[in-house]
Amino acid sequence: MFIMKNEKRGGDEIKIEILEFLINGPTSIKKISDKIESNWSTTSNYLLELKEEGKVSELISSGNLKIFRRNDDPVFYGIPIKKEVRARTLYLLLKIIERWKEIKKISIPKTTLQKIAVDVIYEKKLDLPILDFHYGRVTALAIDPAYNLEGIYKTTPIDGKIVLEIDNQIRNHTIFAKQERINQYKKYKMALYLMREKLLEEFEKKNNIKNIERFLLELSLEYPSNNNEVFLLLDKFTSSSVLLLNSKDSEKFLEDVRDCFYCLWDLLTTNSYFRGIASSVDKEDLDLFNEIRSFHIKSKLAKCFELVSDLESVSNSVDISKLSLEDEEESKKAMGILLEGVEEE
Amino acid sequence: MRWFLDMCFIVYYASETNNPLEDKVRILVKNKKENYLVCLYILNKNLPDWIKRNKEIIFEAKKIVESGEKNPNLDQGNSILSKKQNVQLKKLLNQYSISNNKKDFFINIKKRLIYLEGKINFFIEKYIDEKVIPIEQINKELRSSLLTYLDNNISDANTIASGIQENKNKEAILVTADKQHWTKDNLEWALPEHSSLRKEYPNLPEIRYIQDS
Numbered sequence: 381m382f383i384m385k386n387e388k389r390g391g392d393e394i395k396i397e398i399l400e401f402l403i404n405g406p407t408s409i410k411k412i413s414d415k416i417e418s419n420w421s422t423t424s425n426y427l428l429e430l431k432e433e434g435k436v437s438e439l440i441s442s443g444n445l446k447i448f449r450r451n452d453d454p455v456f457y458g459i460p461i462k463k464e465v466r467a468r469t470l471y472l473l474l475k476i477i478e479r480w481k482e483i484k485k486i487s488i489p490k491t492t493l494q495k496i497a498v499d500v501i502y503e504k505k506l507d508l509p510i511l512d513f514h515y516g517r518v519t520a521l522a523i524d525p526a527y528n529l530e531g532i533y534k535t536t537p538i539d540g541k542i543v544l545e546i547d548n549q550i551r552n553h554t555i556f557a558k559q560e561r562i563n564q565y566k567k568y569k570m571a572l573y574l575m576r577e578k579l580l581e582e583f584e585k586k587n588n589i590k591n592i593e594r595f596l597l598e599l600s601l602e603y604p605s606n607n608n609e610v611f612l613l614l615d616k617f618t619s620s621s622v623l624l625l626n627s628k629d630s631e632k633f634l635e636d637v638r639d640c641f642y643c644l645w646d647l648l649t650t651n652s653y654f655r656g657i658a659s660s661v662d663k664e665d666l667d668l669f670n671e672i673r674s675f676h677i678k679s680k681l682a683k684c685f686e687l688v689s690d691l692e693s694v695s696n697s698v699d700i701s702k703l704s705l706e707d708e709e710e711s712k713k714a715m716g717i718l719l720e721g722v723e724e725e
Numbered sequence: 726m727r728w729f730l731d732m733c734f735i736v737y738y739a740s741e742t743n744n745p746l747e748d749k750v751r752i753l754v755k756n757k758k759e760n761y762l763v764c765l766y767i768l769n770k771n772l773p774d775w776i777k778r779n780k781e782i783i784f785e786a787k788k789i790v791e792s793g794e795k796n797p798n799l800d801q802g803n804s805i806l807s808k809k810q811n812v813q814l815k816k817l818l819n820q821y822s823i824s825n826n827k828k829d830f831f832i833n834i835k836k837r838l839i840y841l842e843g844k845i846n847f848f849i850e851k852y853i854d855e856k857v858i859p860i861e862q863i864n865k866e867l868r869s870s871l872l873t874y875l876d877n878n879i880s881d882a883n884t885i886a887s888g889i890q891e892n893k894n895k896e897a898i899l900v901t902a903d904k905q906h907w908t909k910d911n912l913e914w915a916l917p918e919h920s921s922l923r924k925e926y927p928n929l930p931e932i933r934y935i936q937d938s
Contacts (some may be wrong), residue, residue: 384752597832601787615780619839695851700843704740710824715818716742718779718838721809723733723902725775725880 385434394418395426396715399435403533405460406449440675447668450486454521454529456513457672459657460665461520464536469521471535472497472542474516478545478688488525491557494518494530496549502543505565506538511656514649515557516564516573518659575599576645583638592634593625596641609681610651614644617688618696627698636694640687729888731901732767734776734935735895738852739844741837745774746902749935758853762897764887766863768849768856771880776842782810783838786817787831811843857894858887867915867922874911881906890917892930902935 394416401407402416413423427448430436439458449458454470476496480488488496498517501508509520523529554560565573579595582588587620600618603611617640623632654673661669705711737750785806806814817834824830827854860883868886875881885907888899901907916923 593836594832597835599785601831601835621843622836622839623843695843696846697845700840700847703840703843705837705840708833710820710826710830711837712742713818714742714820714830714834715837715841716744717813717820718782718834719736719742719744720738720813720816722736722775723731724878724906725732725771 388680390423391426391429394558395435396465397422397428398430402436402448402450402453404463405455406447406453406458406672409446409448410446416438418642422682433486437593440671442675445671447671452527452529452532454523456518456520456653456657457676459520459654459672460668461509461657461660462662463534465508465520465660467499467534467536468506468538469519470504470523470529470533471537472500472508473519473521473523474530474535475538475543476500476546477549479543480550483547483550486555489555489557490522490525491515491560492555493525493566494522494552495560496546499549499552499567500542500545502656504538504540504542509657509660512570512649512652514646516561516570517568520660572599572602575602579641583634583641586631586634589625589630589634593622593639596621596625610644610648613681613684613688614648617641618690620688620691623695623698623700624691626703628702629640634692636687636691640684640691643680643684647677647684649674650680726743727762727895727897728759728900728933729762729764729857729891729897729930730767731852731884731899731903731907732771733790733902734847734900735763735767735772735848736775736841737902737935738848739841746935749938750756753935754848754852757852760851762855762857762891763849763853764858764884764891765856765882766858766860766880766887770860771884772845776838776845778807778810779838780835781806782814783831783834784815786821787927789814789818790821790831857891862890864890864925869927870892870915872921875906878906885912889926889928892928893926896928897930899930899932900935901932904934904936907932 386612397416398412401412405700409420409423409427412427413420416423416426424446427436431438435451436448437451439449440502441447447458455461473493476493477488480486480493493605495516497519498510500506501510501519511520515522553563562574562577564570565577575595575598579599582592582595596618600615603614621633621637621640624630624637627633654677658669733746734750737744737747740747740755788915821827821830826833863883863886867889869886871882872879875885881903885899888897889912891897892899899907909929912929912932916926916929
């Protein structure tokens with residue numbers, strides 16, 4: 381009966397069935413093969429074909445665990461968020477795309493789309509996740525305005541004069557990605573992100589080491605030195621970089637400092653994204669969520685650890701006895717306060 | 726001769742706050758003839774924790790300044806910081822309030838702390854001859870007895886216990902600036918004559934003070 385069922389359905393039909401099943405979110409080969417009532421090997425073959433057709437990709441491939449997602453799955457990292465959250469966020473984004481086209485007569489850039497959506501969510505106090513990611517605050521979905529998702533994924537309309545608010549926000553936004561980012565950072569007082577922008581500008585210019593040092597120190601003062609391993613890495617990076625940037629050959633270390641910073645920023649913002657989105661995942665999908673998180677964070681953490689360790693070992697070779705601080709009485713006194721009672725420590 | 730160093734010795738070497746003990750330590754190090762020892766409790770636990778606590782104080786102070794709170798209620802204590810840290814936090818905020826360069830205040834301290842950490846690492850790399858007594862080998866009974874006479878200061882108890890144990894292996898002199906707790910009397914009370922601890926550690930190490938060098 382089993383063989384007959386598959387013989388009755390052609391390969392194309394089965395692949396359509398797999399794609400429709402994946403509309404619900406990423407899932408394992410086992411669940412897919414249960415759904416289409418086929419064995420692992422056959423299912424795997426169909427998935428390979430779909431992969432070659434550019435329709436699916438492996439989210440995780442580790443030992444026997446293989447998780448697949450549709451390539452047009454709009455959620456960042458293919459995270460299995462609650463269906464209602466996805467449906468409402470998608471509705472919002474599609475509505476913004478539609479209204480922007482109507483008003484501006486051009487397509488909306490991806491960055492602008494996200495920034496408008498975030499503003500609307502805040503203004504209308506919508507119960508939808510807003511997450512800190514690489515370039516600022518975003519929604520849980522990453523959709524390409526050029527790719528029409530309407531009719532593929534379910535949407536749930538949002539009430540409460542949402543279109544009025546969207547139109548209002550459209551008036552305040554531009555097509556310029558950098559301007560959109562900076563405006564958002566200033567509006568929501570995102571000091572860490574503003575600091576990053578300044579730092580990146582200085583890395584580009586390469587000629588003012590003191591500014592780079594300053595922004596690194598300011599950035600380090602924006603995050604606490606707690607037990608989180610990501611922040612501990614950032615802390616080590618800051619210390620090593622400051623010592624290197626004050627050494628004799630500071631310009632030679634600039635590129636390594638910059639590369640290390642990019643890597644850490646990626647890790648920091650990916651980490652904060654996953655922390656933020658966790659509450660939008662159903663209990664029964666938490667295992668899958670944790671697998672996806674672990675997969676992404678582990679690899680980034682390993683890379684950052686290596687880069688920071690390299691930087692640290694170079695900074696350890698700096699002859700610190702030759703470095704001197706400005707003879708500045710106020711900060712000396714402040715340090716004196718921190719050193720009070722050290723003999724009793 | 727072997728000098729078993731208290732944490733403050735290392736910190737004074739590295740710091741520049743116009744504290745006279747800093748110059749004393751640097752002169753001692755410049756004229757070093759002894760072997761310098763440090764226990765692993767200081768290296769792996771006490772020093773890193775102390776540096777971390779200072780970073781927390783700076784971070785919390787900046788947070789309070791940015792919040793614009795004119796009179797933060799620090800007497801209630803900040804839940805992240807200890808009582809002592811809260812006192813330091815208050816003093817730091819006072820220092821900030823009278824600062825002529827508020828814009829760079831926290832950046833300058835953070836930079837000093839980074840340099841301090843760097844110099845501490847430099848000192849350990851260049852001047853420490855032996856790293857002794859792994860944390861898990863600290864005699865619990867000895868530490869517990871010392872704790873009673875050291876105002877329950879666990880850091881001192883661990884460090885002095887390590888010093889006593891190392892002195893048994895090979896003679897070592899304890900070097901510190903803490904005249905209040907690191908005393909011959911405290912050691913003798915913690916290891917009284919005819920006690921089992923005293924039988925195990927019959928020779929108590931000599932103590933020298935940085936101030937008297």
